[in-house]
Amino acid sequence: MQxxxxxxxxxxxxxxxxxxxxxxxxxxxxxxxLVRMSLSEVSRFGRIGAYVGWENFARLAEDPLLPAILLRxxxxxxxxxxxxxxxxxxxxxILNERFLGRGLAQFLVLAPWAISVASMAVVWRHALTDxxxxxxxxxxxxxxxxRPIPWLGSVPLSFGFEILIAILVSVPFSTVILLAGLxxxxxxxxxxxxxxxARAVDRLKFLTLPLLRPFIWIVLIFNIxxxxxxxxxxxxxxxxxxxxxxxxxxxxxxxxxxxxxxxDEAAALSILLLCGLAALTVLMLRTLEHxxxx
Amino acid sequence: MTRLxxxxxxLSFGLLPLGSVGAWAADLRFxxxxxxxxxxxxxxxxxxxYEALHPGTRIQxxxxxxxxxxxxxxxxxxxxxxxxxxIVPTMWISDLAAxxxxxxxxxxxxxxxxAKFIPAFLVPATVKGQLLGFPAAASAxxxxxxxxxxxxxxxxxxxxWADLATAAKAVAALPNTYGFxxxxxxxxxxxxxxxxxxxxxxxxxxxxxxxxxxxxxxxAATFYMSLINDKATEPAPTAHxxxxxxxxxxxxxxGIIFTYPMLVPQLKTEAPNLKYAVMPFPVETRPVTLGVTxxxxxxxxxxxxxxxxxxxxxxxxxxxxxxxxxxxxxxPVTASEAASSYYKDNPDIAAFAAGLAYARFFPxxxxxxxxxxxxxxxxxxxxxxxxxxxxxxxxxxxxIDEVLARR
Numbered sequence: 001m002q003x004x005x006x007x008x009x010x011x012x013x014x015x016x017x018x019x020x021x022x023x024x025x026x027x028x029x030x031x032x033x034l035v036r037m038s039l040s041e042v043s044r045f046g047r048i049g050a051y052v053g054w055e056n057f058a059r060l061a062e063d064p065l066l067p068a069i070l071l072r073x074x075x076x077x078x079x080x081x082x083x084x085x086x087x088x089x090x091x092x093x094i095l096n097e098r099f100l101g102r103g104l105a106q107f108l109v110l111a112p113w114a115i116s117v118a119s120m121a122v123v124w125r126h127a128l129t130d131x132x133x134x135x136x137x138x139x140x141x142x143x144x145x146x147r148p149i150p151w152l153g154s155v156p157l158s159f160g161f162e163i164l165i166a167i168l169v170s171v172p173f174s175t176v177i178l179l180a181g182l183x184x185x186x187x188x189x190x191x192x193x194x195x196x197x198a199r200a201v202d203r204l205k206f207l208t209l210p211l212l213r214p215f216i217w218i219v220l221i222f223n224i225x226x227x228x229x230x231x232x233x234x235x236x237x238x239x240x241x242x243x244x245x246x247x248x249x250x251x252x253x254x255x256x257x258x259x260x261x262x263x264d265e266a267a268a269l270s271i272l273l274l275c276g277l278a279a280l281t282v283l284m285l286r287t288l289e290h291x292x293x294x
Numbered sequence: 295m296t297r298l299x300x301x302x303x304x305l306s307f308g309l310l311p312l313g314s315v316g317a318w319a320a321d322l323r324f325x326x327x328x329x330x331x332x333x334x335x336x337x338x339x340x341x342x343x344y345e346a347l348h349p350g351t352r353i354q355x356x357x358x359x360x361x362x363x364x365x366x367x368x369x370x371x372x373x374x375x376x377x378x379x380x381i382v383p384t385m386w387i388s389d390l391a392a393x394x395x396x397x398x399x400x401x402x403x404x405x406x407x408x409a410k411f412i413p414a415f416l417v418p419a420t421v422k423g424q425l426l427g428f429p430a431a432a433s434a435x436x437x438x439x440x441x442x443x444x445x446x447x448x449x450x451x452x453x454x455w456a457d458l459a460t461a462a463k464a465v466a467a468l469p470n471t472y473g474f475x476x477x478x479x480x481x482x483x484x485x486x487x488x489x490x491x492x493x494x495x496x497x498x499x500x501x502x503x504x505x506x507x508x509x510x511x512x513x514a515a516t517f518y519m520s521l522i523n524d525k526a527t528e529p530a531p532t533a534h535x536x537x538x539x540x541x542x543x544x545x546x547x548x549g550i551i552f553t554y555p556m557l558v559p560q561l562k563t564e565a566p567n568l569k570y571a572v573m574p575f576p577v578e579t580r581p582v583t584l585g586v587t588x589x590x591x592x593x594x595x596x597x598x599x600x601x602x603x604x605x606x607x608x609x610x611x612x613x614x615x616x617x618x619x620x621x622x623x624x625x626p627v628t629a630s631e632a633a634s635s636y637y638k639d640n641p642d643i644a645a646f647a648a649g650l651a652y653a654r655f656f657p658x659x660x661x662x663x664x665x666x667x668x669x670x671x672x673x674x675x676x677x678x679x680x681x682x683x684x685x686x687x688x689x690x691x692x693x694i695d696e697v698l699a700r701r
Contacts, residue, residue, distance in 0.1 A: 043392065044368070044386075044393075045367070045389060045393050047371075047393045130529070130533055131542065131547075147529075150530035150532075150533030150534075152479075152533050153529075153530030153534075154530070154533075154678065239480055241479060241480070241670075241674060242478065242479065242532035242674040243671045243674035243675045243678065243680070255667070257365075258364050258365040259364075261663060263368070
């Protein structure tokens with residue numbers, strides 16, 4: 001028996017080995033390289049030079065653009081994740097009910113998931129151009145506007161549209177997770193609640209939402225990581241412009257690395273971003289596993 | 295169990311050395327920026343022609359959009375996979391050379407081969423007395439006007455910057471048209487400013503300091519700003535990239551633009567009915583234009599330098615060179631091509647080629663992309679009305695001086 005257990009453990013370890021090796025190669029090696037780059041002087045074409053300690057981090061701290069970009073990243077992630085949740089949760093609740101055309105509705109909500117974010121952004125860029133843009137042509141034809149508006153010409157408008165598009169892109173994935181969560185809730189507890197005289201609002205508040213809680217957290221964790229690191233929408237629509245007004249950390253990171261050729265500082269910034277996101281994720285996972293009121 | 299374990303081990307480690315299968319006598323990798331849709335098929339054809347003559351050599355052509363070329367090259371180099379030959383913008387040469395990534399070509403090139411080129415074009419690729427590349431493309435900028443719109447507006451073709459303002463305002467007064475196309479988004483926002491800066495007698499960098507706080511620079515910035523305020527440009531320049539401006543020009547909606555020669559073949563095919571004229575930039579103190587060159591350079595880590603050199607010479611044969619320059623709308627880099635009547639008889643091409651005599655170049659200094667980005671940001675805040683020209687320019691100059699002091 002003892003022997004059998006040991007053998008099983010050896011087998012388990014062996015079975016894990018390939019994926020562990022692959023993970024180490026794919027995830028760990030680049031991170032270690034990144035750490036090395038962030039502590040060294042790196043030339044524009046990636047040659048790693050002398051060890052400079054924390055100098056790259058110190059230079060980031062002095063970067064006059066970073067505070068505003070950090071704040072904007074917070075606004076970006078916060079509003080996209082909140083907006084996604086506000087749309088995905090009711091959508092999932094509705095799609096979980098039986099009604100005529102539910103299949104079609106599910107398909108329509110989930111279909112955008114199949115389209116790559118980059119192509120979605122390209123389509124929106126065309127829709128939002130001021131001259132031949134779809135939005136302007138529709139609005140002018142409908143008499144809502146006298147003249148086309150250059151939607152992507154000013155910071156508030158373009159950033160607002162970028163947030164809206166990001167929400168639109170995030171909704172399908174979040175809805176799927178929440179729908180999966182809803183289908184895992186057994187139907188008989190609702191019957192029992194109904195017999196006890198619980199109204200629809202009560203059933204939502206005391207049954208659905210608490211039971212859906214782990215899934216809501218998963219959606220939040222995934223979305224925060226995805227949205228913070230989301231590059232294509234902002235890059236394709238405005239490249240972080242005008243005047244860095246729509247830059248978030250990842251777009252600025254790209255500029256640092258590939259426009260300015262400051263690969264060392266870019267490495268330092270990505271380490272910070274990685275640590276920040278990792279800390280947030282761990283914190284959220286802990287809250288998920290050990291709820292405060294449990 | 296042991297058999298199963300063995301299979302997994304073989305699967306997980308056995309896949310690693312798959313990379314180096316089927317090496318040829320000489321494998322060459324060649325990267326280039328995408329000048330137009332013609333670039334890739336052309337280079338592929340030259341490579342196949344060469345392979346037919348040299349059966350031992352295999353050439354892999356990679357044509358990359360300019361926007362992502364630097365990223366691609368950086369990734370290649372940092373992973374130890376620098377292409378054997380690449381066509382790169384001249385402004386990358388000093389950084390590449392500083393890392394020792396380029397092979398000096400003086401030893402390989404005969405005097406006869408060097409004599410093929412217009413001598414001035416060999417200068418940008420010479421670093422510390424070493425020749426690190428050959429000119430692969432040359433271009434200069436010029437002004438293009440929609441003659442029909444100017445005529446309708448009763449404005450003569452602008453000869454000075456003041457004429458340009460008058461003509462732009464007159465064209466803008468026509469229904470549904472804009473006077474002057476001013477890109478304020480994405481690539482080359484700063485380049486459009488340098489045209490005016492140089493035109494008014496200013497410099498990007500003077501005596502190691504930024505020239506943006508000079509009276510000439512502030513005059514140039516004020517000039518563009520007053521065009522915007524007078525509604526002589528398209529509305530909201532920050533919403534329009536250079537390509538958006540070119541599209542509007544092709545649609546006959548803009549009176550005056552500044553452009554590169556590659557636009558001319560596009561106008562011919564995409565807007566055959568457009569009446570236009572190519573002319574030099576407006577002149578205030580001196581004639582100006584921007585000259586841009588790209589360089590064909592060899593990797594110092596190439597394993598097949600002799601084959602790479604051989605292919606490089608093949609690519610510079612007169613037949614291919616003429617075809618490439620003409621199809622891409624580029625200006626000649628070889629003496630024989632420059633002597634061709636093609637660059638003198640065609641008025642469109644001649645107007646661009648004439649600028650080569652007085653063309654100015656971007657400074658080849660470290661930190662240039664940052665300086666360019668600071669300038670773009672200053673211009674965009676000014677175009678958005680967040681700063682006055684004087685504020686925007688003096689702030690930018692201060693930041694640029696910091697960059698210059700750091701490098």
